Amino acid sequence: MASWVLSECGLRPLPRVYPQSRTGLTSKTTDLLKLTPPVSKSYNLGSSIKVSGWSGQRNWALNVAVPVSVPVIEKEDKERESVKGVNEHEGELFDPSAPPPFKLADIRAAIPKHCWVKNPWRSMSYVVRDVAVVFGLAVAAAYFNNWAVWPLYWFAQGTMFWALFVLGHDCGHGSFSNNPKLNSVVGHLLHSAILVPYHGWRISHRTHHQNHGHVENDESWQPLSEKIYKSLDIVTRTLRFTLPFPMLAYPVYLWSRSPGKKGSHFHPDSDLFAPNERKYVITSTACWTAMAAMIACLSFVMGPVQMLKLYGIPYWIFVMWLDLATYLHHHGHDEKLPWYRGKEWSYLRGGLTTLDRDYGWINNIHHDIGTHVIHHLFPQIPHYHLVEATEAAKPVLGKYYREPKKSGPLPFYLLGTLLRSMRQDHYVSDAGDILYYQTDPKLYGPDKTE
Known part of the structure; x- marks a missing residue:
């Protein structure tokens, strides 16, 4: 399984793990998924895709099956910045428009x-x-x-x-x-x-x-x-x-x-x-x-x-x-x-x-x-x-x-x-x-x- 992120500009790979362009995917998976950026959180991504992440976020982490194995770069975990009190789950990027995990209280x-x-x-x-x-x-x-x-x-x-x-x-x-x-x-x-x-x-x-x-x-x-x-x-x-x-x-x-x-x-x-x-x-x-x-x-x-x-x-x-x-x-x-x-x-x-x-x-x-x-x-x-x-x-x-x-x-x-x-x-x-x-x-x- 490989993690992908749907951003404001479309479906793109996480930095340094998958070097493909932000404009699209080179895998055959792109023929199966025709995605555009969601206008709101009611956007339907389809029943075949498993969606994880905070409810209401606009940056969605998608688990997509790919036909090849991709080596994991060990430095990735060290270089990816941890967002204290915000996003600590693997593969998630900070989205300023997402509902925060804390309350006003x-x-x-x-x-x-x-x-x-x-x-x-x-x-x-x-x-x-x-x-x-x-x-x-x-x-x-x-x-x-x-x-x-x-x-x-x-x-x-x-x-x-x-x-x-x-x-x-x-x-x-x-x-x-x-x-x-x-x-x-x-x-x-x-x-x-x-x-x-x-x-x-x-x-x-x-x-x-x-x-x-x-x-x-x-x-x-x-x-x-x-x-x-x-x-x-x-x-x-x-x-x-x-x-x-x-x-x-x-x-x-x-x-x-x-x-x-x-x-x-x-x-x-x-x-x-x-x-x-x-x-x-x-x-x-x-x-x-x-x-x-x-x-x-x-x-x-x-x-x-x-x-x-x-x-x-x-x-x-x-x-x-x-x-x-x-x-x-x-x-x-x-x-x-x-x-x-x-x-x-x-x-x-x-x-x-x-x-x-x-x-x-x-x-x-x-x-x-x-x-x-x-x-x-x-x-x-x-x-x-x-x-x-x-x-x-x-x-x-x-x-x-x-x-x-x-x-x-x-x-x-x-x-x-x-x-x-x-x-x-x-x-x-x-x-x-x-x-x-x-x-x-x-x-x-x-x-x-x-």
């Missing part, structure tokens, strides 16, 4: 109990620190008022606006404290200051976490279906996948959501919200409007150019940080990651397709938001415990956790990752329950998509 049990404790005093200390830095940078920039200083100020202040957003984001998840009123007050102050409608965004972000990895139901940077993608005009399609325009998308998303979806984060009657959430949305929209009015008044007092330098440009740097981080926490891995729909989706499987990212010096500044996998699975954990919780969970996650590439002091390497993903990850098929991004070769031309 197993990950939770591995995380130390103190990681779940929310300390409001510690949380407020980060708020005081960040607000002090924001005002200090603004005062320093206004004092020097020098074009050698302004670019440094814009990057630093935009990054601090992003840090304020992350703290408000913790308020929205309830990981800031156990006091809902404190979370709401701090969340409104922080998010309104950077023109984010706190409750409107909080509710839609909750939807994102509850449906992460689901093609239709996810709320943030989910794939476009092939039908929606092809319905977009060429200008919209090009702008969506051409830098820097996708990195300026957040304000547009707040007003009109993503292509194929309707509603606004500012309108209480939007289908984003339940009827009993109208009052929350109205409150947040009123706070947002008050901040916008304050900026307009300051523009008259200080002059529009000065307000542009002090607030306007840092705001757009913040927007780029937000779009960059939220996109790369769900896209751009070296190997394509699955998206799901229908019965294949689960909260755990969707969460395991998220990615951690290393931001170098900025990890501490923006409160370790790069530890995104554990945050997605357990958003109740305060940001200051995420690193420890992630380390504790790694032995359980095995290869379902993808170690992030280490960054230098500043994460410039992420720009290359972003560019590559934008050129390759365009849409997913309208059919099937386990999906991978496909590339439109006509979007940039064949010479630019390689």
